[in-house]
Amino acid sequence: MSDQLSVLVLNGDAETNQQFEKLQDAQLTTANLNGDGWNETLRRHPLDILVVELNPKADIASSMARIERARADYPEMTIFVTSATKSPELIIAAMRSGAQEFLSKPISEGELNQAVDRCRRRKEATNGRSQSGRLISVFSKTGGVGVTTLAVNLGVALAQTGSNRAALVDLNLQHGDASSLLDLHPRYSIVDACEAGDQVDTDKLQSCMTPHGSGLSLLAEPAHPAASDEVSAHHVHSVLQQLTGIYPYVVVDMPHVFEPRVMAALDMSSTILLTTVATIPALRSARKVLQLFKELGFSHEKVKLVVNRVSRVDRIETKEITRTLDHEPFWTLPNNYLAAADALNTGQPLVSQKRLSNVAKSLLDMADVVSRVGVTGRR
Ligand SMILES: Nc1ncnc2c1ncn2[C@@H]1O[C@H](COP(=O)(O)OP(=O)(O)OP(=O)(O)O)[C@@H](O)[C@H]1O
Ligand SMILES: [Mg+2]
Structure with a gap:
């Protein structure tokens, strides 16, 4: 991972995009995409962080399915989910689909910086132990x-x-x-x-x-x-x-x-x-x-x-x-x-x-x- 993080914010509103624009040492792209554009976009932009905003009208099930696909296709990419709703069901669904960070809106600068720091420090290698206990x-x-x-x-x-x-x-x-x-x-x-x-x-x-x-x-x-x-x-x-x-x-x-x-x-x-x-x-x-x-x-x-x-x-x-x-x-x-x-x-x-x-x-x-x-x- 280079020092500059490449970050793509998908479907973020103005407020979310602004928060991410404040990030230091990050190259930010924003996009509004529904449906099939995801695959193409992710293929074109090698990313460190994909941010997926779940707006109130989003089809949660298909968003989760796309996150799951992105997680499988790009295992080293960190996925953030941002949402104004923070119900336990939504948090669980986001984590099951493979998101590492869940940021509830309004996003606090401190929380965002900590999440990004964790991403910076993320080790590439995963320890492949399987659960047995x-x-x-x-x-x-x-x-x-x-x-x-x-x-x-x-x-x-x-x-x-x-x-x-x-x-x-x-x-x-x-x-x-x-x-x-x-x-x-x-x-x-x-x-x-x-x-x-x-x-x-x-x-x-x-x-x-x-x-x-x-x-x-x-x-x-x-x-x-x-x-x-x-x-x-x-x-x-x-x-x-x-x-x-x-x-x-x-x-x-x-x-x-x-x-x-x-x-x-x-x-x-x-x-x-x-x-x-x-x-x-x-x-x-x-x-x-x-x-x-x-x-x-x-x-x-x-x-x-x-x-x-x-x-x-x-x-x-x-x-x-x-x-x-x-x-x-x-x-x-x-x-x-x-x-x-x-x-x-x-x-x-x-x-x-x-x-x-x-x-x-x-x-x-x-x-x-x-x-x-x-x-x-x-x-
Ligand atoms: N079977 C029991 N009989 C009598 N007192 C008990 C029993 N089980 C627990 N207690 C007492 O009830 C109190 C609360 O127990 P404990 O701290 O285990 O609960 P907790 O749910 O973890 O509480 P906290 O909200 O502090 O996390 C303690 O004083 C404990 O000693
Ligand atoms: Mg206790």
């Missing part, structure tokens, strides 16, 4: 329902089965606390692993993992929340692809938002443990998430509902949850405040404690079942 995301749209507790304990339990190896990725890039639950003091984080470019280097990635006594390796949250901007959805994809090539199990502790990095991880996962508790707000939120997952084409097998903090005094019973969500819980975990608080304060995960509490036993059983659930592909 299981990728398990623990997710909830509501905070405080036990996502981190589940992810950490599942990670430790899976690390202790068979191969003695598992990885945990803390995707809470702003305020992750997995390291605290494991009483670890990581020297490196996911940001260090993503420093060199969009294609994460395997050796670098492995050197950024923090080992835990259980056999679990943690890819920790950044020490400074501001650094989280340096991690793109493409980085997350690359990190998870590499880790599943190395570890038999990779567990992801997810933040409670739908954004490109989260959507990338959810889409790649073989299992999503959608975590909830038996309260009306949490169940309402879980119902919306289940609906969205269905619309995204995630299978019933992929999405597993875990109800945490279940107790006899709950007003809402499990069978009512099944009826409300039209989804039978895969697992229920008992409420045990003392055990959970003890684990937090000692930095000893529930499943590693000498005297196992009811919740620890249940977590171990759950991990055992999760490890035996058949791998049914990515979706």
Whole structure:
């Protein structure tokens, strides 16, 4: 790649074109094309960056099909998608079709420059590891329902089965606390692993993992929340692809938002443990998430509902949850405040404690079942 980036903005409006015109060291072309002109244009202009603007009237399906074709024909070209709409469905569709960057409008200069910097640093060679390990995301749209507790304990339990190896990725890039639950003091984080470019280097990635006594390796949250901007959805994809090539199990502790990095991880996962508790707000939120997952084409097998903090005094019973969500819980975990608080304060995960509490036993059983659930592909 020469120092001058050649950039083509397709179907951008005046505002988008102006933003890209401000780029330093870039040779910009703009074009308005619908239909067959794409192939010819791309053949004539060897590009570093293709920017595809999805305007409100665009036929999304054919735009995605063209992006997919461009990705296949020009694998070294970086594809940006710009759009005024940033629905999770659109972000997923853009990433599945092969776009590396999704910029929502109005495009911020800072975000654009960062995306272009990542492109500049992109390594040409891709590491062709194929995914073999299981990728398990623990997710909830509501905070405080036990996502981190589940992810950490599942990670430790899976690390202790068979191969003695598992990885945990803390995707809470702003305020992750997995390291605290494991009483670890990581020297490196996911940001260090993503420093060199969009294609994460395997050796670098492995050197950024923090080992835990259980056999679990943690890819920790950044020490400074501001650094989280340096991690793109493409980085997350690359990190998870590499880790599943190395570890038999990779567990992801997810933040409670739908954004490109989260959507990338959810889409790649073989299992999503959608975590909830038996309260009306949490169940309402879980119902919306289940609906969205269905619309995204995630299978019933992929999405597993875990109800945490279940107790006899709950007003809402499990069978009512099944009826409300039209989804039978895969697992229920008992409420045990003392055990959970003890684990937090000692930095000893529930499943590693000498005297196992009811919740620890249940977590171990759950991990055992999760490890035996058949791998049914990515979706
Ligand atoms: N089964 C349980 N019984 C009692 N307390 C629990 C249980 N599971 C988790 N907790 C407690 O609930 C609180 C929230 O748990 P946790 O941090 O794992 O949730 P989270 O969804 O990751 O929250 P955040 O929004 O901070 O990411 C913690 O204090 C944890 O110890
Ligand atoms: Mg958490």
